[in-house]
Amino acid sequence: MNQVKWPLLIYAILAAVCIMGIGVAIAEKSLIGVFISIVAGIIVIGLGFKTKKRMRKEGKL
Template identity: 60%
Template sequence: MKNVKWPLLVYAILAATSIMGIGIAISEKSITGAIGCIVAIIVIMGMGFKTKRKMRENGEI
């Protein structure tokens, strides 16, 4: 557990949850839910990549 990058793990879990949400929204025939989950995945992935870039610049990765 020493080498775990906790912020990146949290972003990965949130992204996976959003992807599951897309599937659930589609099965429930909820267009707004699917669109909301798609927006969420875009935001979460963007924040994850931004965090990874900052960590790389600071020598943490």
Template identity: 60%
Template structure:
């Protein structure tokens, strides 16, 4: 049975929240909010992929 990697669950929830934030910022007509959320999605996704690569290299996945 596979173990849940909780760090990836956290990254997924944060990325989903940031994507929702983009929609909310657009609805509120906030360009700064939308840009901030887009940057957050890029940062969170990048951290997730970096963590996955590091775990693969260490044989943890």
């Protein structure tokens, strides 16, 4: 039976929120909001890949 990998799920949800934030910022015509959402998205996705690599190395995946 598959177990939920909670850290990866949280990173995926945060990445989706960042992508939604880009859309909201565009709708609000906020250039700063778009920039912040893009930077946050890059950071969250990067941390997610880093965590996945570490979990794979430790044999948790």
